[in-house]
Amino acid sequence: MVDQAPKGWTMNEVAQKLALDIPDGSYVNLGIGIPELVADHVPEGRELIYHTENGLLGMGPVPSPGTEDPELINAGKKPVTALPGAAYFHHADSFAMIRGQHLDVCVLGALQISGKGDLANWSTGEPGAIPAVGGAMDLVAGVKHIYVISQHTTKTGEAKIVRECTYPLTGKGVVSRIYTNLAIIEVQPGGLYVLEMAPGVTKEYLQAQTDAPLVGFP
Amino acid sequence: MIQKVVGSLEEAVAGVFDGATVMIGGFGEAGSPIELIHALIDSGAKDLTVVSNNTGSGEVGLAALIANRRVRKMICSFPRTANSTVFPELYKKGEIELELVPQGTLAERIRAGGAGIPAFYTPASVNTPLAEGKEHRVFKGNTFVLEEGIRADFSLVKAHRADRFGNLVYNKTARNFGPIMCMAANTAIVQVKEVVEAGTLDPEQVVTPGIFVQRVVEIAHPAHESELVAAKRRYPW
Numbered sequence: 001m002v003d004q005a006p007k008g009w010t011m012n013e014v015a016q017k018l019a020l021d022i023p024d025g026s027y028v029n030l031g032i033g034i035p036e037l038v039a040d041h042v043p044e045g046r047e048l049i050y051h052t053e054n055g056l057l058g059m060g061p062v063p064s065p066g067t068e069d070p071e072l073i074n075a076g077k078k079p080v081t082a083l084p085g086a087a088y089f090h091h092a093d094s095f096a097m098i099r100g101q102h103l104d105v106c107v108l109g110a111l112q113i114s115g116k117g118d119l120a121n122w123s124t125g126e127p128g129a130i131p132a133v134g135g136a137m138d139l140v141a142g143v144k145h146i147y148v149i150s151q152h153t154t155k156t157g158e159a160k161i162v163r164e165c166t167y168p169l170t171g172k173g174v175v176s177r178i179y180t181n182l183a184i185i186e187v188q189p190g191g192l193y194v195l196e197m198a199p200g201v202t203k204e205y206l207q208a209q210t211d212a213p214l215v216g217f218p
Numbered sequence: 219m220i221q222k223v224v225g226s227l228e229e230a231v232a233g234v235f236d237g238a239t240v241m242i243g244g245f246g247e248a249g250s251p252i253e254l255i256h257a258l259i260d261s262g263a264k265d266l267t268v269v270s271n272n273t274g275s276g277e278v279g280l281a282a283l284i285a286n287r288r289v290r291k292m293i294c295s296f297p298r299t300a301n302s303t304v305f306p307e308l309y310k311k312g313e314i315e316l317e318l319v320p321q322g323t324l325a326e327r328i329r330a331g332g333a334g335i336p337a338f339y340t341p342a343s344v345n346t347p348l349a350e351g352k353e354h355r356v357f358k359g360n361t362f363v364l365e366e367g368i369r370a371d372f373s374l375v376k377a378h379r380a381d382r383f384g385n386l387v388y389n390k391t392a393r394n395f396g397p398i399m400c401m402a403a404n405t406a407i408v409q410v411k412e413v414v415e416a417g418t419l420d421p422e423q424v425v426t427p428g429i430f431v432q433r434v435v436e437i438a439h440p441a442h443e444s445e446l447v448a449a450k451r452r453y454p455w
Contacts, residue, residue: 071392077246095322138322172345
């Protein structure tokens with residue numbers, strides 16, 4: 001069975017597909033990790049403005065070695081650059097942008113996403129674990145479009161797209177699209193609609209990898 | 219004559235009492251007032267409630283304050299980061315309290331505290347464990363949770379330049395929590411790389427007006443937390 005499993009897209013390919021769906025001129029916040037790949041794939045001629053919640057609009061790429069500034073970092077605390085036209089601001093203003101619905105798109109990773117667009121991405125709820133939430137709950141509550149980018153299943157093959165999240169929620173009914181190595185899925189009031197499937201992925205295979213019911217296919 | 223600039227770190231942190239609530243600026247190492255934190259360790263103040271986004275790294279700065287058992291409770295959004303071991307170990311042993319707050323809620327609670335707003339409603343954390351037990355209210359069909367403003371006895375903040383009135387400008391993303399923590403403290407204590415003559419800072423460019431600042435100390439060459447952590451330094455040296 002494993003031998004026959006379609007490989008699907010690479011996460012770089014998924015990031016490229018997601019980047020194509022972000023309109024020119026959007027204000028965008030990218031989460032830590034895989035979401036950061038999206039910035040590498042913005043099509044030519046399209047201008048996006050990146051927001052990082054620690055106080056910068058107009059975030060640019062990683063600086064060349066030797067030019068890093070420890071006081072110019074992103075939300076992942078990694079060195080970044082500021083592009084011409086950038087602006088710095090304090091944390092309350094930064095989250096006014098987020099909570100006040102001024103940002104167009106936020107791309108986040110996920111532990112679980114439910115069929116109703118609930119997102120769990122901050123805690124597995126294990127006893128003894130150190131809980132840490134950062135800005136995720138503010139982002140999902142305030143940004144107009146929340147896109148999740150993730151492997152379709154966990155490393156051990158369990159479904160991440162589930163009927164009900166078993167991990168503590170980040171937000172309820174907040175995810176609008178899910179981009180995985182197997183498919184692009186839209187969360188609609190009637191359920192999960194598959195917009196596109198990776199080469200070799202069948203409806204049956206996709207549903208088998210997805211705990212929540214998929215109600216529409218391309 | 220108004221002169222908020224003090225001559226030493228010891229003077230800067232004078233009067234921080236046991237049991238005080240202390241806000242500490244910074245997002246990771248950017249904006250972390252490491253020399254002020256070390257001076258606070260030297261002062262001996264303990265049983266502190268500390269409000270800061272993170273819990274420090276290695277055994278310098280905020281992590282050293284925690285390692286030296288001066289902190290009773292942390293109020294923060296992200297208590298674990300790279301090289302953060304001090305807080306997690308004490309937390310697992312039940313020897314330090316944690317109030318976990320979404321980052322934007324933390325920022326707004328501080329801003330509200332400084333602005334004389336006792337509480338506000340926010341959509342962040344609704345339907346999550348962090349909203350449990352809190353008052354909820356529906357506005358225009360959407361549910362919000364009540365969060366209270368926070369005030370501090372003292373804030374420790376790092377800025378870039380100041381004048382004797384306490385007017386401040388910051389450097390890049392080291393600004394982060396600095397301006398709102400100055401607003402929210404009875405005594406805002408700021409370390410800057412450079413104290414300049416009054417009139418040098420363009421009034422159009424001042425980020426924190428001096429009314430929010432009580433003490434300024436010049437630290438011309440502040441340490442970089444990441445370099446100290448990489449060198450495995452531990453405070454007190």
